Amino acid sequence: MAAAQVIRSEWTKIRSVASTVWTLSLAVVVTIALGMLISALSANGFDGMDPRQRLSFDPTLISFAGMSLGQLAMIVFGVLVVSNEYSTGMIRTSLAAVPQRGGFLAGKLGVATALALVVSMATAFAAFFLGQAMLGEHRASLGDDGVLRAVIGGGLYMTLIAVFSMGVATMLRSPMLSLGILMPFFFLISSILGNVDATKKIGRFLPDQAGGRIxxxxxxxxxxxxxxxxxxxxxxxxxxxxxxxxxxxxxxxRDA
Structure with missing residues (x-):
């Protein structure tokens, strides 16, 4: 099967499965809505902050507060894109149609990554602008030093979370097993390692903590x-x- 046909086939698979569309939509809504809420609360509480808190006040990062939950939906999206075919048995048909497994995987991941990138970038810019609107006089501008980098980086971060999940799901094949490992990894293990003094130096090299720095x-x-x-x-x-x-x-x- 030609590369264009593989891409067209993978695009059809993604948009025809309601769960993948809903998870992307949820990532957008949760990231933006929670970011706006935290931004509004931060603006109201700014006067009560001590001097040290004001020195480290980061209005750009605050508008991305919703990504802590938005990335959950991106993880689910990444897992479902890959593992849906295994759970339904369609993987055998797909590999029969595209015997070159590298080409099959590249087509699937390429289409899903492009979609995740478009959605993530739109979400990052929307979360930033709406979050800054909530912050009022404490807001940052897109032209301030480092802000545009942070906003673009936010979109790249969400995309990479999805792609990492695709890689893990390709290894494990099972959606339940993949989610059962990824969810605790990002929302429990990483958090513990990053906040305990004895393991902080290890935790900062985990993907979410390192990537979130952007x-x-x-x-x-x-x-x-x-x-x-x-x-x-x-x-x-x-x-x-x-x-x-x-x-x-x-x-x-391995076999399909």
Whole structure:
């Protein structure tokens, strides 16, 4: 099957499955709505902050507060894009139509990544502008130093979360097993490792903590992180590449 046909086929699969469309929609709504709420609460509480809190006040990052939940929907999207075919048995038909497994995987991930990127970028810019509107006089401008980088980085971060999930789902094949590992990894293990003094230096190299650095404009006080915003995103990219490589090697090795 030609590359164009593979891409067309994968696009049809994604848009014809209601669950994938709904998860992307949920990612948009949750990220924007929660970001607006936290921004409004932060604006109301600004006068009550102590001087140290005001020095580290980051209006750009605050508008992305909803990404903590929005990324959950992106994880589900990434898992469903890959594992739906395994759970329904359609993977056998797909691999019969596209015997070149590398081409099959590249087409699937390429289409899903492009869709995730468009949705994530639109969400990041919408969350920023609406969040800043809620912050009022405490808002940041897109032209301020580091702000445009942070907003674009927010879109890239959400996209990479989805792609990482696709790689893990390709390795594990099962949607329940994939979600059963990814959800605790991002929402429990990463949080614990990143907030316990003994493991902070390990936690900061996990994909979400390293990648999330790109959305910061104002660094925390007494920050000793050994990498900058782009360095953190680079670490996240390495995690994604490792997940995709693992998925590709296992897809080539085993039966459908």
């Amino acid at each position: 959305m910061r404009v104002v660094p925390p006080l007494d920050d000793d992180t050994p990498y900058g915003p782009w360095g953190g995103l680079g670490i996240m990219v390495l995690w994604v590449v490792a997940a995709l490589a693992g998925g590709y090697l296992l897809l080539k090795k």
